[in-house]
Amino acid sequence: MNIKVNNSSSVKKSNKTSKSSASKSEGLGFASALQSAQQTNDVDAAQQAFAVDGVSSFVLDTAEQVPTQAKQRGYYILDLLEELEQDILAGKQTQVTEKLEKALAVGSVDSDSLPPVVKELMDEIDARAQVELEKLKA
Numbered sequence: 001m002n003i004k005v006n007n008s009s010s011v012k013k014s015n016k017t018s019k020s021s022a023s024k025s026e027g028l029g030f031a032s033a034l035q036s037a038q039q040t041n042d043v044d045a046a047q048q049a050f051a052v053d054g055v056s057s058f059v060l061d062t063a064e065q066v067p068t069q070a071k072q073r074g075y076y077i078l079d080l081l082e083e084l085e086q087d088i089l090a091g092k093q094t095q096v097t098e099k100l101e102k103a104l105a106v107g108s109v110d111s112d113s114l115p116p117v118v119k120e121l122m123d124e125i126d127a128r129a130q131v132e133l134e135k136l137k138a
């Protein structure tokens with residue numbers, strides 16, 4: 001297969017001056033668009049940081065709430081007692097006393113519907129927490 005090229009002089013050469021001025025103006029347009037996009041990203045980043053702060057404060061607020069269901073409340077108090085034990089064994093100041101006092105002040109809403117064995121167990125957990133609080137106060 002042979003291809004014949006005729007009249008190769010019909011191809012026009014580009015004008016370098018017009019090309020360079022066009023690329024400069026396009027470059028400036030691109031630079032301003034890039035700068036505008038960067039400013040938008042900065043605003044988005046600030047809004048995202050604010051949203052994360054809102055979520056973290058919500059998580060902290062809900063983390064301090066004592067469960068009102070008997071089973072969850074019992075587990076919560078047991079976790080606090082374990083944290084208290086770890087703090088005492090490590091010899092560091094504990095913040096658990098306030099949480100335990102708050103947990104003991106909040107009663108469970110479904111304690112009447114519990115089987116007697118479970119209710120007795122929940123009472124033992126409360127008594128153990130009360131004893132540990134009295135030990136810390138003494």
